[in-house]
Amino acid sequence: MNHSHEGFQNLTNVDVALARFLQSVRKPGTQTESVLVAQSSVRVLAEDVVAKSEIPNSDRSVVDGFAVKSVDTQVASDRNILVLRVAGESRLGKPCTGTVRNGCAFAIATGSIVPKGADCVLPVEDVRRLTRHKIAVSNPAKPGENLLRKGEDLTRGKVVLTRGRLLRAEDLGVLKILGIKRVRVVRKPRVAILSTGNELVDSQQSKLSSQIVDINRLVLSAKVKQFGGMPIDYGIVKDRKELIIETLREAVKIADMVLVSGGSSVGPKDLVPSCVNAAGKPGMLVHGVAMRPAMPTGLASVSGVPVISLPGFPVSATFAFLIFGRPMMTKLSGAKSVPEAKLQARTLEGVKGVKGYRTFIRVVLKKSDEGFTARPIYSQRASVMMSLVAADGYVVVPEKSGLIPKGRLVDVTLLT
Amino acid sequence: MNHSHEGFQNLTNVDVALARFLQSVRKPGTQTESVLVAQSSVRVLAEDVVAKSEIPNSDRSVVDGFAVKSVDTQVASDRNILVLRVAGESRLGKPCTGTVRNGCAFAIATGSIVPKGADCVLPVEDVRRLTRHKIAVSNPAKPGENLLRKGEDLTRGKVVLTRGRLLRAEDLGVLKILGIKRVRVVRKPRVAILSTGNELVDSQQSKLSSQIVDINRLVLSAKVKQFGGMPIDYGIVKDRKELIIETLREAVKIADMVLVSGGSSVGPKDLVPSCVNAAGKPGMLVHGVAMRPAMPTGLASVSGVPVISLPGFPVSATFAFLIFGRPMMTKLSGAKSVPEAKLQARTLEGVKGVKGYRTFIRVVLKKSDEGFTARPIYSQRASVMMSLVAADGYVVVPEKSGLIPKGRLVDVTLLT
Numbered sequence: 001m002n003h004s005h006e007g008f009q010n011l012t013n014v015d016v017a018l019a020r021f022l023q024s025v026r027k028p029g030t031q032t033e034s035v036l037v038a039q040s041s042v043r044v045l046a047e048d049v050v051a052k053s054e055i056p057n058s059d060r061s062v063v064d065g066f067a068v069k070s071v072d073t074q075v076a077s078d079r080n081i082l083v084l085r086v087a088g089e090s091r092l093g094k095p096c097t098g099t100v101r102n103g104c105a106f107a108i109a110t111g112s113i114v115p116k117g118a119d120c121v122l123p124v125e126d127v128r129r130l131t132r133h134k135i136a137v138s139n140p141a142k143p144g145e146n147l148l149r150k151g152e153d154l155t156r157g158k159v160v161l162t163r164g165r166l167l168r169a170e171d172l173g174v175l176k177i178l179g180i181k182r183v184r185v186v187r188k189p190r191v192a193i194l195s196t197g198n199e200l201v202d203s204q205q206s207k208l209s210s211q212i213v214d215i216n217r218l219v220l221s222a223k224v225k226q227f228g229g230m231p232i233d234y235g236i237v238k239d240r241k242e243l244i245i246e247t248l249r250e251a252v253k254i255a256d257m258v259l260v261s262g263g264s265s266v267g268p269k270d271l272v273p274s275c276v277n278a279a280g281k282p283g284m285l286v287h288g289v290a291m292r293p294a295m296p297t298g299l300a301s302v303s304g305v306p307v308i309s310l311p312g313f314p315v316s317a318t319f320a321f322l323i324f325g326r327p328m329m330t331k332l333s334g335a336k337s338v339p340e341a342k343l344q345a346r347t348l349e350g351v352k353g354v355k356g357y358r359t360f361i362r363v364v365l366k367k368s369d370e371g372f373t374a375r376p377i378y379s380q381r382a383s384v385m386m387s388l389v390a391a392d393g394y395v396v397v398p399e400k401s402g403l404i405p406k407g408r409l410v411d412v413t414l415l416t
Numbered sequence: 417m418n419h420s421h422e423g424f425q426n427l428t429n430v431d432v433a434l435a436r437f438l439q440s441v442r443k444p445g446t447q448t449e450s451v452l453v454a455q456s457s458v459r460v461l462a463e464d465v466v467a468k469s470e471i472p473n474s475d476r477s478v479v480d481g482f483a484v485k486s487v488d489t490q491v492a493s494d495r496n497i498l499v500l501r502v503a504g505e506s507r508l509g510k511p512c513t514g515t516v517r518n519g520c521a522f523a524i525a526t527g528s529i530v531p532k533g534a535d536c537v538l539p540v541e542d543v544r545r546l547t548r549h550k551i552a553v554s555n556p557a558k559p560g561e562n563l564l565r566k567g568e569d570l571t572r573g574k575v576v577l578t579r580g581r582l583l584r585a586e587d588l589g590v591l592k593i594l595g596i597k598r599v600r601v602v603r604k605p606r607v608a609i610l611s612t613g614n615e616l617v618d619s620q621q622s623k624l625s626s627q628i629v630d631i632n633r634l635v636l637s638a639k640v641k642q643f644g645g646m647p648i649d650y651g652i653v654k655d656r657k658e659l660i661i662e663t664l665r666e667a668v669k670i671a672d673m674v675l676v677s678g679g680s681s682v683g684p685k686d687l688v689p690s691c692v693n694a695a696g697k698p699g700m701l702v703h704g705v706a707m708r709p710a711m712p713t714g715l716a717s718v719s720g721v722p723v724i725s726l727p728g729f730p731v732s733a734t735f736a737f738l739i740f741g742r743p744m745m746t747k748l749s750g751a752k753s754v755p756e757a758k759l760q761a762r763t764l765e766g767v768k769g770v771k772g773y774r775t776f777i778r779v780v781l782k783k784s785d786e787g788f789t790a791r792p793i794y795s796q797r798a799s800v801m802m803s804l805v806a807a808d809g810y811v812v813v814p815e816k817s818g819l820i821p822k823g824r825l826v827d828v829t830l831l832t
Contacts, residue, residue, distance in 0.1 A: 210528070
C-alpha cells in the first residue's frame with residue numbers, strides 16, 4: 001500500500017513527461033492560412049517576411065530644421081557665428097526638386113526628404129532666424145546628423161520577421177510600411193474538449209442534487225482561446241467505454257489536440273486511460289505524473305494527435321492544462337517560445353510542497369515597499385476551486401526540497 | 417537655445433504627468449453591459465458576485481474509497497487490523513439514502529455524497545478488500561478526512577469575485593457552479609484613433625514617393641484591442657486647424673479616450689496642441705514629458721474625455737501609448753491594477769539613457785544558463801521602427817542615473 005502514489009505504480013517526472021509528450025508530435029505548424037495584416041495580431045507567422053523596398057525610401061529629416069552641407073558649418077562656434085541663406089524648402093509629402101548649394105540652407109520638416117546637396121539637418125532650436133531668408137549658425141554639424149538614411153530602418157532583402165513569430169502590434173506596422181496587405185499565419189490549433197462522468201450536468205436541477213456541474217469544459221475552452229487556440233466542445237460523455245472511445249476517434253480526426261477530463265486515475269471507474277489506448281496507437285505515453293495537483297494525469301498520442309487525460313477536479317484539470325496543454329499548443333502553433341513572464345516575491349511563510357512531487361502552490365501577492373510578498377492560499381486542496389480563483393499566481397516547490405522557507409525570494413508565475 | 421528640450425520650455429516628470437492625466441477622469445467604469453458567462457473572459461467585472469448557494473451542496477468524498485465512522489478506526493494499526501462490513505454504496509450522481517452504522521462502510525467514488533452516519537473516507541489504496549462485503553483497515557482516520565464539507569469551497573453569502581476583477585478562465589467556472597448565466601461587465605473602453613499630417617497616406621503610390629505610410633493607427637488599434645479596448649478609426653486628418661478641431665469634437669462625443677498622433681511638438685506645423693485646447697476645456701494638462709522616446713507628448717482632457725497627443729514617429733507613439741494610454745485604459749475600465757509582469761536580466765553592456773529623461777531602452781533578451789541577458793538594440797532612434805520590432809522588451813533608465821552599468825540585474829518589461 002503506497003498512500004502517496006494513490007494506486008499508481010510509477011510516477012513520471014514532470015520534465016520527462018512533458019518532453020515525451022511534446023516529442024510525439026511531428027511537423028507542427030504546417031496548416032496555414034492567409035489573413036489581413038490588420039487581423040494578424042497575436043497570430044503566429046508561417047513564413048519569413050523579407051523587405052522588398054528600402055525604408056525610408058530616401059534620406060529623411062528626423063527633426064524640424066534646416067538641411068545644409070555639413071562642411072559649411074565646420075568652423076561655426078559661439079565666437080564664430082555663420083550666416084546661411086535660406087534658399088528653399090522641403091515640404092512634407094511633396095517632392096523636393098531644388099539642390100542645396102554652399103552657403104545655403106533649405107527649411108525642412110520632420111519626415112521630409114533631405115534635398116540634394118545637403119548631408120545633415122540643423123534642428124530649428126539650434127539656429128537663430130535672422131530674417132526670412134537668413135539663419136545664424138553657431139554649432140558645427142556632422143555628416144548624417146539628424147537624418148535617417150535611405151534603407152537605414154529596413155534594407156531591401158533583409159528578413160524583417162521570421163517564421164514562428166507571435167505577431168505584435170508594431171509588426172503589423174512594419175508589414176504595412178512594406179506594402180503587405182495579407183500575411184500567412186499558422187492555423188489556430190483546434191482543441192477538442194470533453195468531460196466524462198455520469199455525475200456531470202451542465203446546470204444543477206435542484207439544490208440538493210447529487211450531480212456535479214461540469215465546469216472543466218468552460219474553463220479549458222476559455223484558456224484555449226486565451227492562448228490562441230480554437231476550442232471545440234464535445235460535451236459531457238457518460239462513463240461508457242464504447243461512447244468514450246467513439247468520441248475520441250471522432251475528435252482526433254478533426255482536432256490538433258484533445259483534452260478529456262475526468263476518469264483519469266487507476267480506479268475501476270477511471271475509464272479514460274484504457275479508452276485512450278483502445279482509440280488508437282500508440283495510446284498512453286505517460287500515466288501518473290510526480291506533481292501536485294494533477295498527479296493522475298495521462299499524456300497520450302492517438303493516431304498522431306496529442307491527447308491529455310486530465311483529472312476531474314477543476315484545479316487539477318487547470319494545472320494539467322497549464323503544464324502540458326499550453327506548451328503543446330505552443331508547439332502545435334509552430335511558435336518560437338516566448339520567455340514566460342514571472343514576478344519575484346518574498347515568501348511571508350514557509351511554502352510547503354509534497355516531497356517527491358513538483359508542487360504548485362497557489363499564492364496571494366501583496367505589494368509592499370520592498371517589492372512583492374507571496375502567501376500561500378489557506379487551502380491547497382485540488383477539490384477546492386477557490387484555492388485557484390483566490391490566488392494571484394503559483395510558486396513551484398521542487399521535488400527534492402519539499403519546502404521553501406519563509407523570507408525567501410521566489411518566482412511567482414502569474415495566473416492570467 | 418536649449419538643445420535637449422527641443423524647443424520645450426519645461427518638461428514634466430513622467431510620474432507627475434501620468435498622475436495629472438489619470439486624475440482628470442472621474443467616475444470610470446460606470447458604463448456596463450451584460451454578457452454571457454462563457455464570453456466574459458478577460459472582461460472587467462462591474463459588480464460583486466456573491467455565492468447564493470453552498471459549494472459543495474453536501475459533504476463530498478475527494479477520493480475513491482470507503483465512507484466510515486472515524487471512531488470505528490481509532491485503534492486500527494498494522495498490529496490491530498480491523499474488519500468492516502461493506503453495507504452500501506454512494507454512487508456518483510445518485511442520491512445516497514442509506515446510513516452508515518458502526519462497524520460498517522459504504523463504497524464511495526470521488527465526488528460522491530458522503531452518506532449519513534459517516535464522517536470520513538478511507539482511500540481505496542489504504543484498505544485491503546477481503547471479500548465483496550469485507551474490508552481490512554490498518555490505519556486510523558480522523559473526522560473529516562478525505563472529504564470536502566458542505567460549503568467548504570463556497571459559503572452562501574460570501575463575496576466570491578469583486579467588482580473590478582479582470583475575469584480569468586477559472587472565474588467563469590465559479591460563475592457556472594453558482595448557476596450564473598450572465599454577468600455584468602464594464603463596457604470596453606472606446607478609443608478614437610486619428611493621425612494628422614499632409615504627408616500621410618494609407619498606401620504608398622510609388623517607390624519614390626515623398627509621402628509617408630501612416631502605421632500609427634494600425635499599431636495603436638491593435639494595442640487597444642490587445643489591452644481590452646475597442647478602437648474607432650478616425651482616419652488621417654490633414655494639417656488644417658478647423659479639420660482637426662472638428663474631428664476632436666466629434667471623437668470626444670463618442671469615445672472614452674482619444675489618441676491623436678503627429679504634430680504634437682512645438683514647431684509652427686505642430687497644430688495638435690492648440691487644436692486640443694480649442695476643442696474643449698480644460699485642454700492640455702501636460703505638454704512635453706521628460707522621457708525618451710516620446711518627449712513631445714501632450715496629455716489633455718477635452719470635455720471630460722482624456723486625449724493624448726502622440727508624437728508622429730511610430731516608436732514614440734507606441735511608448736506614449738504604453739506609458740500613458742494603457743494605464744488610462746485600465747482606469748477607464750474600472751479594473752483593479754494587476755501586477756505588471758517583468759523579467760529579470762543581466763546587462764551585457766552598459767545601458768545608456770539620456771540624463772534628466774526617463775529613457776526606455778529597447779533590448780534583446782537571450783536565455784543563458786544563469787538566466788536572461790539583455791543587450792540594447794544598436795539603434796535607439798525613435799525614427800527607426802526596427803528599434804522596437806527587433807526588441808523583446810525595454811529597460812527603464814532612471815532620470816538621475818543616465819546609465820546602467822554592464823553586468824547589472826535589471827527589470828525588463830516585455831513587449832507583447
